[in-house]
Amino acid sequence: MPVKPIPDGYSTVTPTITVHEAAKAIEFYKKAFDAQEIFRFPSPDGKTIMHAEIKIGNSIIMLNDEFPQMNCRSPQSIGGTGSSIFLYVNDADATFNKAVSAGAKPLVPLMNAFWGDRFGSIQDPFGHVWSIATHKKDMTSEEIKTAQEAFKNTCQ
Known part of the structure; x- marks a missing residue:
């Protein structure tokens, strides 16, 4: 039997x-x-x-300890992170609050975002940033653009 180029259970990314x-x-x-x-x-x-590999929802995340000799360092060692993980869940409020209770630091408070998601972000105790969202409203690109303009006007 031929080997699958993308193993079962894994995504392209x-x-x-x-x-x-x-x-x-x-x-x-x-x-x-x-x-x-x-x-x-x-x-x-x-x-x-x-x-190591963990599964959150239907997604696999690989992780490892630091290996500085191989230029493999954590956000704590480099003083920050240049990326984040976007996590869609059924209940953003419950997941956000559970993460904070487990030791995460809130970065962006939960809000009803102009693009149609209930959204907030946290930093885990290991320096990684997680955006947590529940999709609440399907919107066209034009609707998002209009909502973004309205949002910008409330920030000025």
Whole structure:
């Protein structure tokens, strides 16, 4: 049987994040986002995680501990992150509040965003930023543009 170029259960794009203390991060993601641990491979010395996979909803996220000698560093080591993970869920309020209760820091308070989502963002204890949203309203590009203009006018 031929091997599938994209394995079952994976998407074309699969986020991979580096964290300081990957084992603790996995436990946080279980508490905050009901993540399921798929597996983990420890380093040869057993002190760190070389590769692990979790599943949140229908999406797999790969993660690993830092390996500075391979230029693999966490947001905590580099002083921030240049990316974020956008997480669509059934109840943004419940997920946001659960993440904050588990130790996340609120960055953008929950709001009814002009593009039709209930939206907010948090920073997890490991430095990664997560945008949490529930889609509430289907909108055309023109409707979003009009709503954005109205939103900008309220900010001035």
